[in-house]
Each structure stands twice: as structure tokens, then as C-alpha cells.
Amino acid sequence: xxxxxxxxxxxxxxxxxxxxxxxxxxxxxxxxxxxxxxxxxxxxxxxxxxxxxxxxxxxxxxxxxxxxxxxxxxxxxxxxxxxxxxxxxxxxxxxxxxxxxxxxxxxxxxxxxxxxxxxxxxxxxxxxxxxxxxxxxxxxxxxxxxxxxxxxxxxxxxxxxxxxxxxxxxxxxxxxxxxxxxxxxxxxxxxxxxxxxxxxxxxxxxxxxxxxxxxxxxxxxxxxxxxxxxxxxxxxxxxxxxxxxxxxxxxxxxxxxxxxxxxxxxxxxxxxxxxxxxxxxxxxxxxxxxxxxxxxxxxxxxxxxxxxxxxxxxxxxxxxxxxxxxxxxxxxxxxxxxxxxxxxxxxxxxxxxxxxxxxxxxxxxxxxxxxxxxxxxxxxxxxxxxxxxxxxxxxxxxxxxxxxxxxxxxxxxxxxxxxxxxxx
Numbered sequence: 001x002x003x004x005x006x007x008x009x010x011x012x013x014x015x016x017x018x019x020x021x022x023x024x025x026x027x028x029x030x031x032x033x034x035x036x037x038x039x040x041x042x043x044x045x046x047x048x049x050x051x052x053x054x055x056x057x058x059x060x061x062x063x064x065x066x067x068x069x070x071x072x073x074x075x076x077x078x079x080x081x082x083x084x085x086x087x088x089x090x091x092x093x094x095x096x097x098x099x100x101x102x103x104x105x106x107x108x109x110x111x112x113x114x115x116x117x118x119x120x121x122x123x124x125x126x127x128x129x130x131x132x133x134x135x136x137x138x139x140x141x142x143x144x145x146x147x148x149x150x151x152x153x154x155x156x157x158x159x160x161x162x163x164x165x166x167x168x169x170x171x172x173x174x175x176x177x178x179x180x181x182x183x184x185x186x187x188x189x190x191x192x193x194x195x196x197x198x199x200x201x202x203x204x205x206x207x208x209x210x211x212x213x214x215x216x217x218x219x220x221x222x223x224x225x226x227x228x229x230x231x232x233x234x235x236x237x238x239x240x241x242x243x244x245x246x247x248x249x250x251x252x253x254x255x256x257x258x259x260x261x262x263x264x265x266x267x268x269x270x271x272x273x274x275x276x277x278x279x280x281x282x283x284x285x286x287x288x289x290x291x292x293x294x295x296x297x298x299x300x301x302x303x304x305x306x307x308x309x310x311x312x313x314x315x316x317x318x319x320x321x322x323x324x325x326x327x328x329x330x331x332x333x334x335x336x337x338x339x340x341x342x343x344x345x346x347x348x349x350x351x352x353x354x355x356x357x358x359x360x361x362x363x364x365x366x367x368x369x370x371x372x373x374x375x376x377x378x379x380x381x382x383x384x385x386x387x388x389x390x391x392x393x394x395x396x397x398x399x400x401x402x403x404x405x406x407x408x409x410x411x412x413x414x415x416x417x418x419x420x421x422x423x424x
Contacts, residue, residue, distance in 0.1 A: 015206075015207070016138050016139065016206050016207060016209065017139075017143075017147055019202045019203070019205040019206045020139075020151055020206060021151045021154050023151075023199055023206075024151035024152065024154070024155040025154060025155050026196075026198055026199035026202060027155070027199050028155040028156075028158050028159050029158060029195045029199075030192045030199055032159065032162045033095075033162075033166070033189065033191050033192035033195065034095045034098070034188070034189055034192035036163070036166075036273065037170070037269065038113075038117060039052065039055065039259060040259060040266060040269060041182075041185050042055060042110050042114065043260075044181060044182055044185075045102065045110045045113060046110055047110045049252075049256060049260070049377065049380065050377070051110045051111070051114060052252045052255055052256055052373075053252050053374060053376065053377040054114045054118075054373075055117065055252070056248065056251050056252045056255075056372075057369065057370045057371070057372070057373040057374060058114060058115070058117075058118035058370070059117065059118045059120075059125075059366075059369065060121075060366040060367065060368070060369025060370035061118070061366070061370040062118050062119060062121045062122050062125070063121050063122070063125035063362065063363065063366035064363055064367050064370060066125065066126060067125050067126055067129055067359050067362050067363045067366065068356075068359050068363050070122075070123075070126030070129075071129055071130060071356060071358075072356075074087075074126070074130050074355070080130065080134070081134060081203075081206075083130075084126075084127055084130040084131060085127075087124075087126045088123070088124075088127040088199075088203070089196075089200060090123040091120055091122075092192070092193055092196030093193055093196075094116070094120035094123075095189035095192050096189070097116050098113060098116055098117065098120075098189050099189050101113040101116065102182050128362075129355075129358050129359050129362045130355065131203075132345070132346075132358050132362075133358045134208075135148075135346070136346055136354055137208045137209070140209065144343060144346065145288050145291045145292065145339065146288060148288075148338075148343065149284045149285065149287070149288035149339060150284075152280070152284050152335065152338050152339065153281055153284035156281040156284070156335070157281055159273070159274075159277040159280075160277045160278055160281070163270050164270060164274060166266075167266055167267055167269070167270025167274075168270075169184055169188075170185075170266035170267075170270075171266055171267050172184075175265050181266075224356070224360060226353060227350065227353045227356060227357050227360060230348075230349075230350050232348045232410060233348045233349055233357060235406050235410060236344055236345065236406070237360075237361060237364065239300075239399065239402040239403050239406050240341065240344075240345070240361065241368055242395075242398065242399040242402050243304050243307075243396065243402075244365040244368045244372075245368040245372050245399075246308075246372075246392055246396040246399050248368055248369050248372040248373070249372040249373070249375055249376050249388075249391075249392045250310065250311050250314075250376075250389070250392045250396075252373045252376050252377070253311070253314070253385060253388055253389055254314060256385065257385055257389075258272065258320070261385065262319070262320050262323070263320075264320055268324070271324045272324050272327050275324050275325070275331065276327040276328070276330060277331065278328065279328045279330070279331025279332050279334075279335070280331045280332070280334060280338075281335075283331070283332040283335045283336070284335050284339065286336075287303070287335060287339050290302070291339070291340065291343065295411065296343050296344040296347050297344070297403070297406060297407040297410060297411050298407045298411070299336070300340040300403050300407075301407050303333055303336035303337055303340050304337075304396065304399050304400040304403050305397070305400040306332065306333030306336065307333050307334075307337060307396050308394075308396035308399075308400055309330075309393070310393075310396075311389040311390070311392040311393040311396070312389070313326040313330065314326075315386045315390055315393075345357070345358060345361055346358075376388055376392070379391055
């Protein structure tokens with residue numbers, strides 16, 4: 001009797017799905033080691049609210065300036081997947097520079113970390129945008145929701161495990177012993193480089209099942225004009241920008257509220273991350289099922305409506321325990337967001353302009369990423385964090401309404417007209 005390999009049994013029997021999922025697992029570990037606890041790290045370097053705003057906004061500015069030129073370079077290359085992996089390699093070695101920031105004079109540490117962290121987003125944004133497009137070449141359209149759901153679900157299991165592990169390691173020294181905790185962070189940055197190499201090696205094992213069209217030399221102006229003539233893509237773009245601006249406004253507010261207002265240390269941040277990730281693991285199948293039953297348009301509207309509740313939950317609590325519990329609810333809708341946004345984008349884009357359509361979308365949401373934290377900072381300076389959270393919730397609710405209208409006008413009403421024409 002042939003014994004099944006446990007690695008294949010756990011990740012599936014299809015080679016592409018297996019390595020796609022493994023890539024997601026390793027990316028998750030890299031993210032936890034080099035990004036998840038970064039807001040607390042800059043806090044230990046002496047961060048202010050301005051550092052938190054810059055930390056969330058500058059990566060977007062870097063991506064705005066580089067994503068479309070980078071994607072055009074990849075699109076015009078002979079081997080797009082090989083060039084994509086090169087960008088990922090550059091990004092994965094960046095944490096070695098972050099290791100050096102605590103050695104700088106105190107007044108420069110926070111700014112240096114924010115700048116280097118933002119520059120890391122240059123190759124990362126290009127690579128991730130290319131990978132989103134490439135997903136359409138390695139799976140058939142009907143397989144994409146299942147592939148994304150499995151990748152995200154299993155990756156979140158590893159998020160729980162490694163978040164607990166990292167949280168325990170960071171809690172070994174006394175919370176007051178700043179230098180020892182910073183040394184652990186530096187070790188984690190170095191470890192992220194090692195895992196990053198294996199992450200890209202897994203990506204290299206994936207084979208294309210739908211061969212991409214032969215790359216043609218793209219002219220930026222004419223190509224962008226072509227994709228903006230596609231109505232469904234433009235409608236999705238407007239709705240997505242509304243949502244991302246409101247979504248990204250909350251990021252610095254959540255970090256600031258947890259760390260500065262409620263005093264969260266690494267242990268509390270671990271508990272919050274784990275409760276969020278656990279809910280994500282348990283809910284991925286729900287969203288995959290809902291997409292199959294109701295389609296991307298309605299499911300996206302429901303997900304964004306759920307995301308509008310998150311800032312309200314933060315504003316209405318004043319304990320870390322309650323925030324940890326509420327992140328179980330929040331995680332359910334975060335998991336939906338990770339599945340529906342990419343799927344909706346691939347559905348809305350024209351087949352022969354997928355990569356550039358994704359690049360334009362990524363560039364525009366990076367503009368909102370750059371602007372939204374400053375909107376949060378402006379509200380904070382003139383009012384308070386609770387009012388900022390209420391505004392964020394209101395904007396997310398407005399984005400949900402936009403997605404519901406998109407579903408009504410692009411799917412519900414056309415279906416109703418088709419039924420009436422058939423009955424007549």
C-alpha cells in the first residue's frame with residue numbers, strides 16, 4: 001500500500017495549490033518576523049503619533065511612484081515570473097538594513113526605521129502586484145476562490161502558532177529592559193531573511209496552467225486609456241478606493257489606541273493578533289461558499305459592511321481584554337476582505353489587461369494609503385481618537401453602500417431585466 005506524504009496530505013495533491021499554499025505560509029512567517037510587531041518596535045525606538053502616521057503612509061507613497069513602471073518592466077520582460085521573483089528577493093533582504101536602526105542616534109532612529117521600512121515596499125509592491133496577476137495564470141478561474149481560501153486559511157493557522165511563539169520570545173526579558181527586547185527584534189529581522197529565501201523557492205516550483213499572452217510592448221498612455229474604457233473595472237475601482245481609504249484610516253488609529261492609549265505590550269499584541277487570526281481560519285470557508293453561491297459583488301458589499309463595525313467596536317471599549325475578544329468578530333470580516341478584493345479585481349479586469357489593471361488599482365490604493373493616515377492625524381489633532389474612529393466607521397459604511405449599489409446596478413437589475421425579457 002502506498003503511504004501518502006504528510007506534506008502532500010496537508011496542503012493538497014495538486015502541485016500548484018501545494019506550493020502556492022506553502023508560499024503563503026512562508027510569507028506569513030516573514031511578515032510576523034519583519035512587519036507585524038513593527039509598530040511596537042518603533043515605539044521602543046521612541047516613536048510619536050507622527051511616526052505612526054508616517055509608518056502607515058510612506059510605504060504607499062513609495063509604491064505610488066514605482067508600481068506601474070515596475071509592472072510595465074515585468075510585463076515587457078521575456079520571463080515575467082523570474083523577474084517577479086527578483087523583486088521579491090530584493091524585498092526579503094531589506095530587513096538586514098532595519099537591524100542597523102537601533103545603532104543610530106536616538107533622534108534619528110524612528111525616522112530611519114520608517115524610511116527604510118517604506119523603501120522595502122518598493123520591490124514588495126511590484127512583486128505582490130505581479131503575483132496577483134500571475135494567480136490567474138496558475139489556476140483556472142473557478143479554482144481561484146478555493147486556492148485563495150486554502151492559502152489564507154492554512155497561512156492563518158501558522159499566523160496563530162508563530163504569533164504566540166514570537167510573543168513568548170519577546171516577553172522573556174523584562175518589559176522595562178528595552179535593549180534586550182530590541183536585540184530580539186533584530187534577531188527576528190535576520191530570521192525573516194532566511195524564511196524569505198525559502199518562500200521564493202516555493203514560488204519557483206509553481207507552473208503556469210494558463211499560459212499568459214505573449215508579452216507585448218506596452219505604451220503606458222494607450223494601455224491605461226484602454227482599461228479605463230471598461231465600465232465594470234472603473235466601477236469596481238471607485239468602490240475599492242472608497243473602501244481602502246476608510247480601511248487604511250483605521251490602521252494607525254488601531255495601533256495608537258492599543259499601544260499608546262491602552263498600553264499594550266508584545267503579550268497583548270500577540271493575544272489580539274491570535275484572536276483575529278483564529279477567527280480568520282474558521283471563516284475562510286464561509287466566504288468561499290458565499291462567493292460560489294452569491295458571487296463576488298454581493299459578498300464584497302457584505303464584507304465591507306462588517307469592516308465598518310470594527311472602528312465602532314474599538315471606540316466603545318477601553319480595555320485590552322475587550323479588544324482581544326472583539327477581534328474575533330473583526331477577524332471574520334478581515335478574512336473575507338483578503339479573499340473578495342483580489343477575486344473581484346480579477347473578475348472586473350479585462351482578460352488581456354489583467355496585470356496593468358491590477359497595477360493601476362494597486363497604485364491608486366497606495367495613494368489612499370499615503371493620504372489616509374494624514375487624515376487620521378488631522379482629526380486626532382483637532383478632536384480626539386474616539387471621534388477619529390467614528391469618522392472611519394462612517395466612511396467604511398459609505399464604501400459598503402457603494403459596493404451594494406454596484407451589485408444592484410451591475411448584477412441584480414440586469415438579471416431582473418433578462419428574466420422579464422424571457423417571460424415576455
